[in-house]
Each structure stands twice: as C-alpha cells, then as structure tokens.
Amino acid sequence: MDFKKIRKNILRFWSWVGLAAGSWLIRFIPAGLLYQFAGGMSSLAWRFASKQRQIALDSLNIAFGEEKTKAQLEQIAKDCFTFMAKSGVELIFYMDKPDRLKECVKLEGRENLDRALAKGCGVILVSAHFGNFPLLLARLSMEGYKAGGIMKPMHDPRIEKIFLEKREKFGVKTIYSQPRKTCVDNTIQALRNNELVFIPIDQNFGTGGIFVNFFGKKAATAAGPVVLSQRTGAALLPCFIIRQPGDTHKIIFEPALSLEEGRDAQDTVLINVQKLTSVIEEYIRKYPAEWGWIHRRWKSRPS
Numbered sequence: 001m002d003f004k005k006i007r008k009n010i011l012r013f014w015s016w017v018g019l020a021a022g023s024w025l026i027r028f029i030p031a032g033l034l035y036q037f038a039g040g041m042s043s044l045a046w047r048f049a050s051k052q053r054q055i056a057l058d059s060l061n062i063a064f065g066e067e068k069t070k071a072q073l074e075q076i077a078k079d080c081f082t083f084m085a086k087s088g089v090e091l092i093f094y095m096d097k098p099d100r101l102k103e104c105v106k107l108e109g110r111e112n113l114d115r116a117l118a119k120g121c122g123v124i125l126v127s128a129h130f131g132n133f134p135l136l137l138a139r140l141s142m143e144g145y146k147a148g149g150i151m152k153p154m155h156d157p158r159i160e161k162i163f164l165e166k167r168e169k170f171g172v173k174t175i176y177s178q179p180r181k182t183c184v185d186n187t188i189q190a191l192r193n194n195e196l197v198f199i200p201i202d203q204n205f206g207t208g209g210i211f212v213n214f215f216g217k218k219a220a221t222a223a224g225p226v227v228l229s230q231r232t233g234a235a236l237l238p239c240f241i242i243r244q245p246g247d248t249h250k251i252i253f254e255p256a257l258s259l260e261e262g263r264d265a266q267d268t269v270l271i272n273v274q275k276l277t278s279v280i281e282e283y284i285r286k287y288p289a290e291w292g293w294i295h296r297r298w299k300s301r302p303s
Helices: 003-026 031-048 050-064 070-095 098-104 110-117 133-142 157-169 180-192 224-232 265-286
Strands: 105-108 123-127 147-151 173-176 196-200 210-214 217-221 235-243 249-253
Touching: 031 050, 031 070, 050 070, 070 098, 070 133, 070 157, 098 105, 098 133, 105 133, 110 123, 110 235, 110 249, 123 224, 123 265, 133 147, 133 157, 133 196, 133 235, 133 249, 147 180, 157 173, 173 180, 180 196, 180 224, 196 224, 210 265, 217 265, 224 235, 224 265, 235 265
Parallel strands: 105 249, 123 196, 123 235, 147 173, 147 196
Antiparallel strands: 210 217, 235 249
C-alpha cells in the first residue's frame, strides 16, 4: 500500500474542502473585515505550514543571505505569507465584484502595452509569480484586451475547476503548460490573433530550462518567451502587479524588450532570457515580499 500517495490524496481533499468553504465564507465577509480574515489565515499558515516556511527562509537566505540579517529575512517571509493570504481572499472577493476590481487595480505604462500591440504580432507579458498576478489578467480582460496565460494545472482537478471557472468568468483564456506541443500551438495561435499571453518565467524549469544568473546563482529558466518571440515577432513586455498602500494594486508595463543578437542561436536565447530574468530580479529586490519564496527556485543544478 502506497501510504505516501494516500497521504497526498487526503491533504488534497482537505485543501479542496478548505478552499470551497473559504470561497463560500468570503462572499459574506464585509469588505472592512476582509484583510483581518486574511491576516488570521496567514498567521495560521506561518505557524503550521512548517515545510513552506522553511523553504521560504532557505530561498531568502540564498538570495539575500549576505545582504540582510536573519531578522530581516524572517520578516520578509512573514510578509510574503501575509501577501499570499491577502491575494487569495482578494481573488475570491473581487471575482464576484468586477466594479470594485476596476477601482482597486490601476494601470501604469499602458502606452507601452498599446504600442506593442499596434505591431499586430501579439504581446508576450513576461512576468513572475509576483503580487496578485491573477488579478492582473482579470483587470486587462475588463479593459477589453484579449488576455490569456500559460498555466500549470493544480494537482487536484477539483481545485483547478474552481480557479478555471473564475478565469473564464472574466474572459481570461487558460493555456495549459501540458501537453507541450498543444501549449506551444495554442500560444502561437493566440499571438497570431494579436492577443496577450502572460508567461511567468520565475520558477525552476528543471532539465528543460537554460541556466541563467538569478540573485548570483544559476537557476534553470524557461526559454519559451524568447523562442516564441523569435517565431512570431511578438513583443516581449515585462509587466508586474504591485500592492499599494490601502491594499490597492498597480500594474506596471515596462517598455518592450529588444532582442539582442548573440554569437549563435543558442547564445541569443541565453542572452535574452538573462535580460528578462534580470528585470524580474530587479522587481523582487525592490518589493521582496511580493514574490513567492515558498518555491525551490534553485532546485535544479547545472550538470
């Protein structure tokens, strides 16, 4: 009997129950108490999710261990848990209140986005698991942009169904990362339709990635955005959503990245993936609690 598999299935079941119950409860929580509820959830997670807490502290030590004190790293980790809890309750709360979503999420640098779209080849929104990024896509869809994102499905199909329904409610297209060929074909088609495709490249990409510097240490990174841009002519546009005072949000669109030619095709991809990764690192350094530190970013190592 595979006790490890049984344990995972039990945890996934209770995760689904908790999400479903939380989604129902949040609908009835007054807006003024929303973030108090999130604070309580983050406190529980910090106390009981010991594995995720340790991953966050380990990741922060890799990134900032020589720059910040132990107390500073722990505070960033706690703030990260708080921001993730806030993002979770916001996602459920605002998906049923689109007018309030429009009020609380502002756009900055929109001219960069429109200039890139005007070329007619689509736009690859290169970003990270940073801030409340699902709200970013919902907000763009509300502005009339045809937006979608490459996403890895949740392990539990019941949980995935909940989030898929919320994305579909706002007209956000889901492009699943697997099967690989289907993902590539759907992405290319969306770009040829002059749509926006959100691609986060901040997580460990295993043996399929290329290694670039991230906080001074090699990290396996997806080359997809650069390769897709080369194939379709789509603009590479870094963008991030940042929490503001009062728990509003601001989406920032950077100017489109110009592809830099290397010595050969492989070097060209490497140079430009590094440029995109450096932009992501810059934002994380500026707003460290906004990033998901509970992921083992440096797990894969160069051979």
